[in-house]
Amino acid sequence: MTVAVLAVACAAAVVGSVAVGSVAIAPATVVSVIAGHVLPWHVSTPATGTQAEIVWEFRLPRALLGLVVGASLAVAGAVLQAVVRNPLADPFIFGVSSGASVAAVAALTVASGVLATVSVPVAAFAGALATTLVVFLLAQRRGRVTPGRLVLAGVAMSYLLSSVTSYLVLRASTPDGGVSQVLSWLSGSLAAAAWGDLGLPALVLVAATAALVLLAPLLNAFLAGDETAASLGVDVGRVRLALFAVTSLLVGVVVAVSGAIGFVGLVVPHGVRMVVGSDHRWVLPASALAGGLLLVVVDIAARLILAPSEVPVGLLTAVVGAPFFLWLLRRSDRGET
Amino acid sequence: MSGGASQLAGTALRVDEVTVEIAGRRIVSQVALTAKGDVVGLVGPNGSGKSTVLRTVYRMLRPAAGQVLADERDVWSLGAREAARVTAAVVQDGPSDLELTVAECVALGRVPHGRLLAAASADGQETVSRAMAAAGVTGLADRDVATLSGGERQRVHLARALAQEPRILVLDEPTNHLDIRHQLELLSLVRGLRITTLVTLHDLNLAAAYCDRVAVLSQGSVVGTGTPAEVLTPGLLLEVFGVRAATLANPLTGRLQLVYADSSQEEQ
Numbered sequence: 204m205t206v207a208v209l210a211v212a213c214a215a216a217v218v219g220s221v222a223v224g225s226v227a228i229a230p231a232t233v234v235s236v237i238a239g240h241v242l243p244w245h246v247s248t249p250a251t252g253t254q255a256e257i258v259w260e261f262r263l264p265r266a267l268l269g270l271v272v273g274a275s276l277a278v279a280g281a282v283l284q285a286v287v288r289n290p291l292a293d294p295f296i297f298g299v300s301s302g303a304s305v306a307a308v309a310a311l312t313v314a315s316g317v318l319a320t321v322s323v324p325v326a327a328f329a330g331a332l333a334t335t336l337v338v339f340l341l342a343q344r345r346g347r348v349t350p351g352r353l354v355l356a357g358v359a360m361s362y363l364l365s366s367v368t369s370y371l372v373l374r375a376s377t378p379d380g381g382v383s384q385v386l387s388w389l390s391g392s393l394a395a396a397a398w399g400d401l402g403l404p405a406l407v408l409v410a411a412t413a414a415l416v417l418l419a420p421l422l423n424a425f426l427a428g429d430e431t432a433a434s435l436g437v438d439v440g441r442v443r444l445a446l447f448a449v450t451s452l453l454v455g456v457v458v459a460v461s462g463a464i465g466f467v468g469l470v471v472p473h474g475v476r477m478v479v480g481s482d483h484r485w486v487l488p489a490s491a492l493a494g495g496l497l498l499v500v501v502d503i504a505a506r507l508i509l510a511p512s513e514v515p516v517g518l519l520t521a522v523v524g525a526p527f528f529l530w531l532l533r534r535s536d537r538g539e540t
Numbered sequence: 541m542s543g544g545a546s547q548l549a550g551t552a553l554r555v556d557e558v559t560v561e562i563a564g565r566r567i568v569s570q571v572a573l574t575a576k577g578d579v580v581g582l583v584g585p586n587g588s589g590k591s592t593v594l595r596t597v598y599r600m601l602r603p604a605a606g607q608v609l610a611d612e613r614d615v616w617s618l619g620a621r622e623a624a625r626v627t628a629a630v631v632q633d634g635p636s637d638l639e640l641t642v643a644e645c646v647a648l649g650r651v652p653h654g655r656l657l658a659a660a661s662a663d664g665q666e667t668v669s670r671a672m673a674a675a676g677v678t679g680l681a682d683r684d685v686a687t688l689s690g691g692e693r694q695r696v697h698l699a700r701a702l703a704q705e706p707r708i709l710v711l712d713e714p715t716n717h718l719d720i721r722h723q724l725e726l727l728s729l730v731r732g733l734r735i736t737t738l739v740t741l742h743d744l745n746l747a748a749a750y751c752d753r754v755a756v757l758s759q760g761s762v763v764g765t766g767t768p769a770e771v772l773t774p775g776l777l778l779e780v781f782g783v784r785a786a787t788l789a790n791p792l793t794g795r796l797q798l799v800y801a802d803s804s805q806e807e808q
Contacts, residue, residue: 420651426640427648428633431697434598435704436624436652481640 205479209492213270216499220266221258223503225511228254237263265396269502269516270495271404272393272457273467277494278412279450280468281475281486285422286446287350293469294454297357300465301364302334303327303458304389308368311385312375323388324400324459331455334360339447348443349429391464391517393502400460407456411449412491419483422446426481464517466524467494473527550577550736551611551626551707553597558606560592567592568760570606575708579730579737581751581768583744585781588757590712590740591632597710597738598629610708624652628706630697630714639686642696646672649703668703675699675729691722698729711739715746744772748796756780768796 221233228250235248236258248255276294283292294300310326341356342348372385387394415422421442424432429439454468471494472486479485498516501523505516555573559566568589573580582590595601597608599615608615615623628649640648649671650664672678675695680688685696694714701709711730715723723743727750730737741747747754748768755765756772758780764771769787777785783800790797 420648420654423640423644424648424651427645427700428631430595430598430600430631430633431629431648431700433600433620434624434627434629434631434701434710435648436599436619436621438620480644482644 206485206488206492209489209496213492213496213499216496216503217263217266217270220269220499220503221262224257224262224506226254226257228258233258260398264398264401265393265502266499268396268401268404268461269393269499271401271408272461272464273471273498274412274491274495275404275408275453275457276464276468277471277475277490277497278408278415278487279453280494281472281483281490282415282422282446282450283468284472285425285483286443287353288426288428289350289354290473291469292354293466294450295463295465295468296354296361298334298338298360298364299331299451299454300458300463301361301368302337303331303455304368304463305364305371306330306333307388307459307462308371308385311388312371327459328455331458332451334364335447335451339444347440387515388462389517390515391462391520392513392515393461393498394513396460404456404460407452408491411453412487415446415449416484416487418442418446419487422483422487423481462515462517464498464520466520466528467498470524470527471497550734552576552609553627553708553736553738554607554609554612555593555597556607556609558593558596558603558608560589560596560601561604562601566760568596568757571757571760571762573738573755573762573765575736575738575753577734577736578752579739579750581747581754582738582740582757583742583747583754583772584757589760590757592760593757594629594631594710594712594738594740597708598627598631599623600631621652624704626706627708627710628701628704629710629712630694630701631710631712632716639684641681642677642683642685642688643668643672643681645685645696646677646699646703649700649705652704667705671699671702674702674733690717691719691726694718694722694726695729698726702733707735709733709735709737711737713740713742715741715743744777744798745796748772748798749790749793772796772798 218230218233222228222230232248232250232254235246236250236255239246239248240259250258280293283294283297284290306326306329307323310323338353338356338360339348341360342352344352372382375382375385421437424435424437433439472490475486475489475493479489498520501519502516505514505519508514553575555571557570557572558568559570560568571589571593582593584590592601596603597615599620602616610626615627647668650668654664669678672681675698677692677695677699680692680696685693688696698714709730714726714730718726723746727746730739731750739751751768753766754768754771756763756776763780764776772787774785774787777783777798783802785798785800788797788799789795
């Protein structure tokens with residue numbers, strides 16, 4: 204039920220997102236243009252040629268990318284919170300985004316050597332995966348990885364990599380150093396979305412979410428604790444590593460195209476759990492839809508608030524997410540006393 | 541009761557000369573235990589290796605040497621899920637802020653049985669309901685596990701273990717943090733299940749009251765096995781626990797009852 208409502212809301216938000224902008228286009232026109240492209244038969248549309256181009260070439264890829272990025276971050280957050288049994292876990296706490304940022308910023312600012320030849324998305328993706336691997340290795344002692352050590356290793360790596368990023372930005376603060384490009388990447392943005400950016404993240408999202416829903420009972424078992432999970436026949440170490448790899452893939456491919464968009468992976472799974480409970484068979488699909496919905500809606504706001512200029516969507520998710528995060532902390536404090 | 545274990549029906553659990561090393565340090569040394577249809581208590585001072593032995597049984601910790609056999613099959617050569625269909629454990633995981641409801645938690649017992657997309661078969665639902673009824677937690681079904689009292693939470697995890705339909709039950713300090721009534725209720729519930737059970741207990745009088753046999757661990761080795769009356773003698777308690785003890789008959793049940801004094805306490 205919740206999932207169906209969210210799916211409808213997502214579709215509505217995408218249409219709304221395409222309709223809104225410097226040139227407003229009626230939702231019915233938007234739908235007719237999209238239908239004309241998607242359906243195999245001819246659909247008549249009141250749209251002018253320019254409107255049709257705006258809808259199909261610019262706004263729709265952006266809305267869909269928002270959907271995919273939001274969904275991927277939310278699914279990754281839900282999985283990480285379960286595997287480390289920590290409600291404050293999100294993809295960014297484990298250094299995934301800071302790893303992506305360092306590599307992306309290096310690709311943008313270092314204009315010599317190998318880095319000059321690597322595109323920003325490729326660098327960001329490689330950085331995300333490499334950082335995840337390092338965090339996992341750091342958290343391991345005698346072949347065992349415990350949730351507490353994972354969080355500590357991730358936080359430590361985040362700080363380290365953030366300072367490297369700052370250094371790279373400072374070093375590049377010369378004329379023509381690409382600093383504004385770097386800052387806009389670091390703040391996260393969907394503005395550059397094109398159809399070509401969508402394929403891989405969408406494929407990874409669908410495949411990973413399907414696999415994770417099949418593995419949902421294992422995620423539920425992790426919530427009961429490592430010892431109990433082991434007694435239920437879950438190979439705790441191997442499954443945790445596999446889940447970590449899947450989340451870093453999910454996050455890596457979207458960070459590569461959208462930059463660092465925070466808080467979606469943290470807040471969405473919590474909101475979802477309040478409605479559907481903790482069973483991951485429902486948490487995962489609902490998180491995907493709610494995460495996509497949130498990011499599409501926040502992106503609409505990011506375009507409207509200071510129109511005609513844009514606020515980076517990553518800044519707005521932080522503005523929305525930080526108060527929610529604090530509220531969550533206060534709520535869990537109350538539970539303890 | 542003595543020597544009757546081999547005639548009891550039930551799945552045989554045999555811990556066969558198990559040695560566990562962690563970071564090169566020997567924690568448990570050549571421990572041998574058997575249980576078959578009866579309740580076997582594992583007692584010993586803090587740090588004697590009780591929980592470590594249990595962890596080799598529910599496959600959290602692989603022994604460096606020796607085997608854990610369920611009906612003569614090595615649990616470490618079975619698949620993890622197959623082993624979890626034979627052995628269920630109630631262990632000491634701390635609570636987390638992300639908790640399942642009671643019904644969801646008990647349903648975890650079906651994880652080793654289900655295909656991965658466990659669209660909760662009617663059969664499985666039925667087993668979960670029965671397990672909840674047996675552990676007396678049916679009325680708590682929709683509560684969050686995090687909001688339960690210690691006694692309720694232990695019974696929920698017992699229900700979850702029962703939903704696994706185990707033939708061997710392993711319990712690690714199940715009476716910790718429970719008040720006396722809940723301690724007695726839980727152990728009497730476990731006894732009533734009549735399945736092969738290995739349980740660690742701190743309280744020797746609980747072990748004497750509810751276990752058919754006990755094994756005493758000291759510094760990672762078994763130093764005595766047998767019925768409580770055979771094993772829990774003043775001499776052994778002085779040697780292993782460093783306390784003076786005397787044995788009585790419990791006036792209510794007639795079973796072995798121990799009373800203690802530390803070495804500084806003079807007789808009045």
